[in-house]
Amino acid sequence: MNRKDLGLGALLVVIGAITAFLNPLFLSTVNLLNMANLIGLFGIFSIGQGLIIITAGIDLSVGAMLALLGVVFVDLLVNYELFWPFAVLVVLVAGLLLGALHGVLVTRLGLQPFVVTLCGLLIYRGAARYYTQDGTMGFGYAGDLDTLTWLASGRSFGIPHPFLALLVVALVVGVLLHRSVFGRYLYAVGRNEEAARHSGIDTRAVVVGAYLLGGLLAGLSTVLLVFYTSSVSPSSFGNFYELYAIAAAVLGGCSLRGGEGSVLGIVLGTVLLQILQNLVNILGIPSSLNFAVMGSVILLGVLADQQFGRRKAALAGA
Amino acid sequence: MQRRSLLAAPAAFALSAAALPRGAAAQDKKTLAFVVNVSADFWTIARRGIEKANREYPQYNMEMIVPAQASAAEQRRIVDELLARRVAGIAISAINPGNSTDMLNRAAAQAVLFTTDSDAPNSNRAVYIGTDNVAAGREAGRQMKAALPQGGKAMLFVGTMDADNARERVQGIREALQGGNIEVADIRTDESDMARAKRNVEDTLARRDDIDLMVGLWAYNTPQIYQAVKGAGREGKVRIVGFDEDGLTLRGVADGTIHSTVVQQPYEFGYRSMVGMVKYLEGDRSFIPENKQIIVPTRIIDKSNVQEFQAQMRELLRSR
Numbered sequence: 001m002n003r004k005d006l007g008l009g010a011l012l013v014v015i016g017a018i019t020a021f022l023n024p025l026f027l028s029t030v031n032l033l034n035m036a037n038l039i040g041l042f043g044i045f046s047i048g049q050g051l052i053i054i055t056a057g058i059d060l061s062v063g064a065m066l067a068l069l070g071v072v073f074v075d076l077l078v079n080y081e082l083f084w085p086f087a088v089l090v091v092l093v094a095g096l097l098l099g100a101l102h103g104v105l106v107t108r109l110g111l112q113p114f115v116v117t118l119c120g121l122l123i124y125r126g127a128a129r130y131y132t133q134d135g136t137m138g139f140g141y142a143g144d145l146d147t148l149t150w151l152a153s154g155r156s157f158g159i160p161h162p163f164l165a166l167l168v169v170a171l172v173v174g175v176l177l178h179r180s181v182f183g184r185y186l187y188a189v190g191r192n193e194e195a196a197r198h199s200g201i202d203t204r205a206v207v208v209g210a211y212l213l214g215g216l217l218a219g220l221s222t223v224l225l226v227f228y229t230s231s232v233s234p235s236s237f238g239n240f241y242e243l244y245a246i247a248a249a250v251l252g253g254c255s256l257r258g259g260e261g262s263v264l265g266i267v268l269g270t271v272l273l274q275i276l277q278n279l280v281n282i283l284g285i286p287s288s289l290n291f292a293v294m295g296s297v298i299l300l301g302v303l304a305d306q307q308f309g310r311r312k313a314a315l316a317g318a
Numbered sequence: 319m320q321r322r323s324l325l326a327a328p329a330a331f332a333l334s335a336a337a338l339p340r341g342a343a344a345q346d347k348k349t350l351a352f353v354v355n356v357s358a359d360f361w362t363i364a365r366r367g368i369e370k371a372n373r374e375y376p377q378y379n380m381e382m383i384v385p386a387q388a389s390a391a392e393q394r395r396i397v398d399e400l401l402a403r404r405v406a407g408i409a410i411s412a413i414n415p416g417n418s419t420d421m422l423n424r425a426a427a428q429a430v431l432f433t434t435d436s437d438a439p440n441s442n443r444a445v446y447i448g449t450d451n452v453a454a455g456r457e458a459g460r461q462m463k464a465a466l467p468q469g470g471k472a473m474l475f476v477g478t479m480d481a482d483n484a485r486e487r488v489q490g491i492r493e494a495l496q497g498g499n500i501e502v503a504d505i506r507t508d509e510s511d512m513a514r515a516k517r518n519v520e521d522t523l524a525r526r527d528d529i530d531l532m533v534g535l536w537a538y539n540t541p542q543i544y545q546a547v548k549g550a551g552r553e554g555k556v557r558i559v560g561f562d563e564d565g566l567t568l569r570g571v572a573d574g575t576i577h578s579t580v581v582q583q584p585y586e587f588g589y590r591s592m593v594g595m596v597k598y599l600e601g602d603r604s605f606i607p608e609n610k611q612i613i614v615p616t617r618i619i620d621k622s623n624v625q626e627f628q629a630q631m632r633e634l635l636r637s638r
Contacts, residue, residue: 030523034521041513126386129357129384134357138564228513229512229542230541231512233512236511236512237512239510281517281521287518
């Protein structure tokens, strides 16, 4: 655990304590489990986003990808009545393919990640709306999907499955990022791509790898999110979610310049974002202030973190 | 220079591809456009009504246009483009009717202008065909009373409160509840994010156990309430009243978790708007009442009629 993660953890504890003091129901089991569920849903694609940001890239297309994969997924299940493991597989592979496409455009054709994924955002959103003729896709008239529903939105030992999925993903990606050669290459490429290339790293493969993982995790999130809302409206599903992911990653210590960040940090960042949304409801703050509360607390947290860091640096210098 | 021309090529191609069929159609057929506010199943049903009108009047070219975002600016761009294409008639569900009078009057000066779904009484529109949302709210208020005869606390959920139909429905609900024993505890908004809509309900259920009734004001709110209440195992203890005809809402009505839902008749919006514009263009204005409002009444779907209605909706939505 590095200093940034500790700082973020402290911020979480302070906000949690204040909220619990104002309304003890914040710590009720029901509320904590609801929150764990949402943390799982949002954390998975945030980790994908974090990996891409570590390579000094960015993925603005996540939200639109969720919508496109979401409508295809529901269509396969409801209208084509495809056996569900195949439908899940299709969505995961489609996520991988879109990730691969971004990776190739960024590395082989030398386009900027911002531009590539911004175009992705526009194209996927449009494709999703065209595909459904602007209708909402839902399970309202669906047949028997009990097993998949349980897998994607059920609970085991009282713990919501999306949260368990996040734990597994965080563990796997954590090992990959912090304990493997690939992980070290990711940081190296993000910090200085030129230097990494000169030291013999296949930087293109590493960057493509990050986008692939990002796409796969977006595919997994799609499956879970679709079962959370039970319907996908192509024009609004996942709107803004890329920004939640970027915010979680940056809060968690990822630098938009690349080369920095940790899986634990990204997860904690997601937790903070979800707590902030939860406390607006739990404390009965008007819904209209939702985003304002989120923005203010993040800004204060980042400010405090920076001041703290500066003082420490000054102390070390003296 | 070379780079720019390369970029321009696909754009020019896309433009010409899009313009060709329209240009060809515009020459021999008059076009009637139906401009909606946002993409939703609601409008898919309206589209079926438009298709029926088009079968009856094949000499017209009828199309539905859905903006990319639910913003007044986007809608204005669409209307300007339609006027540039010289369409003969526009039926529009204005996103911000109060402040769009200029745009609407410009349209009314060049084409037949109907409003549908949300009215703009201050504009020069020929007629409004749609729901009276205050009346729909009153209807929902009566359903709330029926669901909770002993009284109690109700929570309302909606996308945004700056939309006219949300305000009017709330106004209607408050009017109907006036002097009764049901109190509206709060209204939570989700900015059209379905996941947030569900969490708003979950958080409410976690925070307060004194809420006896939940009302979903927009089409997607009710299914999210239904699922969250079921997830928390509070069916029966928390009653639900909804709006519109989402598949899950109807399922909830069928299994008794949802007391009833107030549905509009978008099929009629689409059909009557198109037929009305055709009549208007052919000089028949007798169908327009004195107050220039044709109110399509809402219906109540409860346990008694849900099965028949479900089958009907399924049929309408399937034939896409």
